[in-house]
Amino acid sequence: SGVFGEDLQRAKAVGKWFNAVxxxxxxxxxxxxxxxxxxAPAADGPSLAAGNTLWTWxxxxxxxAWDEAVGVADRLARDGLFAQLVYASQEGAGWGESLxxxxxxxxxERAPLDEAHxxxxxxxxxxxxxxxxxxxxxxxxAHGARxxxxxxxxxxxxxxxxxxxxxxxxHKSQVTVDSEYSPxxxxxxxxxxxxxxxxxxxxxxxxxxxIRLPEPVDVAKVELLSRPGPYLVAxxxxxxYVDGAWKPAASVRNxxxxxxxxxxxxxxxxxxxxxTILRELYQGEDRQYADVEAIRVLDTAGRDRSTNRLAPVPxxxxxxxxxxxxxxxxxxxxxxxxxxxxxxxxxxxxLDHAGRPPAALRNRFGRGQAILVVTGEGSVQEDTSFFSxxxxxxxxxxxxxxxxKAYDRYRFILTRTADAHVLHVIDSTAAAADYQPADxxxxxxxxxxxxxxxxxxxxxLAPLATKSTNGRTTLTHRxxxxxxxxxx
Numbered sequence: 088s089g090v091f092g093e094d095l096q097r098a099k100a101v102g103k104w105f106n107a108v109x110x111x112x113x114x115x116x117x118x119x120x121x122x123x124x125x126x127a128p129a130a131d132g133p134s135l136a137a138g139n140t141l142w143t144w145x146x147x148x149x150x151x152a153w154d155e156a157v158g159v160a161d162r163l164a165r166d167g168l169f170a171q172l173v174y175a176s177q178e179g180a181g182w183g184e185s186l187x188x189x190x191x192x193x194x195x196e197r198a199p200l201d202e203a204h205x206x207x208x209x210x211x212x213x214x215x216x217x218x219x220x221x222x223x224x225x226x227x228x229a230h231g232a233r234x235x236x237x238x239x240x241x242x243x244x245x246x247x248x249x250x251x252x253x254x255x256x257x258h259k260s261q262v263t264v265d266s267e268y269s270p271x272x273x274x275x276x277x278x279x280x281x282x283x284x285x286x287x288x289x290x291x292x293x294x295x296x297x298i299r300l301p302e303p304v305d306v307a308k309v310e311l312l313s314r315p316g317p318y319l320v321a322x323x324x325x326x327x328y329v330d331g332a333w334k335p336a337a338s339v340r341n342x343x344x345x346x347x348x349x350x351x352x353x354x355x356x357x358x359x360x361x362x363t364i365l366r367e368l369y370q371g372e373d374r375q376y377a378d379v380e381a382i383r384v385l386d387t388a389g390r391d392r393s394t395n396r397l398a399p400v401p402x403x404x405x406x407x408x409x410x411x412x413x414x415x416x417x418x419x420x421x422x423x424x425x426x427x428x429x430x431x432x433x434x435x436x437x438l439d440h441a442g443r444p445p446a447a448l449r450n451r452f453g454r455g456q457a458i459l460v461v462t463g464e465g466s467v468q469e470d471t472s473f474f475s476x477x478x479x480x481x482x483x484x485x486x487x488x489x490x491x492k493a494y495d496r497y498r499f500i501l502t503r504t505a506d507a508h509v510l511h512v513i514d515s516t517a518a519a520a521d522y523q524p525a526d527x528x529x530x531x532x533x534x535x536x537x538x539x540x541x542x543x544x545x546x547x548l549a550p551l552a553t554k555s556t557n558g559r560t561t562l563t564h565r566x567x568x569x570x571x572x573x574x575x
Contacts, residue, residue, distance in 0.1 A: 115502040115509065118536075119171035120486055121163055122189045123156045124208075126198030127175035127182070129229035135174075136197045136231065139463065141223045143250055144258045144301070146397065146421040147465035148275060152197040155465050159193060162474040165494045167485025169501050175204065186211040191481040194239075196222035196463045201229040205238050212242055213453030217481055222425055222463040223247075242457045244432030244450025251444050251461075253422040255302035259395035260384075264296045268376070277382050278395040284314040287364075287377040294377035295363040298384055304392045305354040308385040309337065311347040311362060314378035322366035325349050328359035336360075345380075354387050397422065399470075402446045406435035409447070412479040416472035420446065420462040427461065488530040488559075497527055497566070508536045508574040509545075517568030524567040533560045536574050545571040 125135060135152040139145050150158070160170035170193075175181050182204065186192065192211065194200075205225060212218050218239075225239040226247065236247045264274040264285060272286035277296060287294040306327060313320045325337040337349040364377040384393040399419035404410045424438060424446065432450035435458070437443040450457045460467075467473040478485065487499060487510075500511040510529075516522055533539040539560045542551045551572065553562045564570055 115504055117171055118169055118486075118501040118503050118508060119189060120168045120482055121170045121191045121193060122173045122186070123159050123170055123193045123195065124182075124198055125152060125156050125172060125174035125195065126200050126227070127204040127229060128199045128231070129201070132199065132230035135199075139197060139465065141196060141226070141233070142423050142463070144423060145261070145463075145465075146259050146395075146423050147463060147468065149273070150270075150465060152195065154270075155197075155468070156195055158468050159195070159464055159474070162468065162471075163478060164499070165491075166475050166478040167487045167489075168478050168482060169486060169499075182207065186216065187214070189216065191217040191219060193464075194218060194220040194224040196220075196224045197227060198224060199227045199229050199231050200225050200238055202238070208239060209242055209452075212455035212457055215454040217455055218242065218457040219477065219481070220457065220459050222423075222461065222466075224459075239457070240430070242450065242452050243448070243459045244430055244452070244457065245427040245448055245459055246430050248426045248428050251424040251426045251438065251440065253400070253440070257397065257400070257422040258301040259397045260301060260393045261299045261395070262296055262382075262393075263299075265294050266290060275395065277379060278393055280381075280394060280396055282315070282380065284378060284380045286314070286379075289375050291375055292367075292377075293363050293365045295361055296379070296382055297359065297361045298382060298393050300358040300360075300384065300392055303356050303358040304384075304386045305356050306336075306351060306360060306384055306392075307354045307387045307389075308348060308350045309360060309362060310349070310381075310383040310385065311379060312381040312383075313345045313347075313367075314380050315345070316378075317370040318378040319343075319345065319368045320347060320364055320366075320377065320379060321368055322364070323347060323349065324363045324365065325351075326361045326363070327351075327355045327357040328361070329355060329357055333361060360384050360393075400424075401439040402436050403439055403443075404436045406433070406449070409435050409476070409480055412476045413472070414476075416476060418446075418473055418476065419470060421466040423463060423466055424461045427459065432457075432459070484532055484535075484558075486532045486535055489527065493527050493529075496525075506575065510572045510574060512564070512566045512570045512572065514566045514568040522568070524565050526563050526565045528561065528563045530559045530561045531574065533558055539574050541573075541575040543573045543575070545573060 137151045156172055163170045173182055225237045226234045262274045262277050266288035267273055268286035274285050276283035277285045309325045321342050322340050326333045327336045336351050339347050339349050362382055367374055383391045386392050399421050402418035404413055432448040434445045435449050436447040438446045446461055448459045498513040502509045542553050551562050553560050
């Protein structure tokens, strides 16, 4: 068909492109403005954490340490900064010989850290580098065990004193399950109020979901909504946690509707409820998966107390340079913040909360600086203004500027060779049946990339047309579906 022919031509174009750029790929080093350090786990320690257990209440979307770091890198990329994930492992990855090329280093709170690697970060900051740490960063040792205080407390200029106390109503409910089919069908989907769903693994029945409320309430009814489609949860048991033990509260058998209502014989005051799925039908036949869109915990007034939708806590910038970086944007954190005592650090932002606790602190250490953001990086992943402001604070002028549509459509990869920088532009829509190449305009920081004098498309002898203004080089090109651009 015509579509197949178009696909074949695009595949040939990609193959031709790869043959042309292969010499530039072999041995190339990634360019990075910022490093996101995942840590240095011990050889006999656990792998990078899948969940975050550092908080009494974890109010952000629960993701693995790796996925969260990837999210940070992707968010920075949309603000024109190139980020590299850096970690040490037994598979051969390492921190490299020097950290000097990074304009800033971000340290997630779940990065395991031993004294040797912590010392490298001390030296990096002392020699003029910038470190940004989140939440409990440097409080996990190489085996993932929690320390009582920051290993990098001297660099951060603070002492750890616990967590900021927020009223229970400020926290969302939390949910754990026996298993998850995939990240797209995660437990948190049960409480998000959206048409998403939790799906268990295919291990034998029963499957269960446990909901933990921020505070005890008088529970009168539990509702379960099956996932839309040919899925129908038929049998469930409901238990409540009272006086240190799980106690039966309600049961439903042979349900025929998507919505199962399980009223309790009498209201039970509790903050933990467990729903066990004993049987599910798929197109009328028994199956071993649980597929549930929502579980609701209703009090005696009929209010759903299990929602995980909550209002963030506003952040007030107090340092002039942070105020300038923010501009007209506002910042907020989810209600999860470490409580610290400054030991040399200055407060550059405060939480709009009782007592105005620090939201961010900055410490001058040697010739460099360290910034502690008192929440976990997961708390601000959904706040598009946070990383934009952070990028402007750390690196005033982005390395690459393009449009929001371009960031949605294209993948930008920047590498360094012996005598040039190489920018790969990859069109993510190339697989579409109705694919049409489109122009993309890019603005590059000329001085940062070695004072760009010549821009050329690999495979073409003629230079690309550019315009230079205010230290930036601007060009327009049409990847079809990929392009590799030499910046000399």
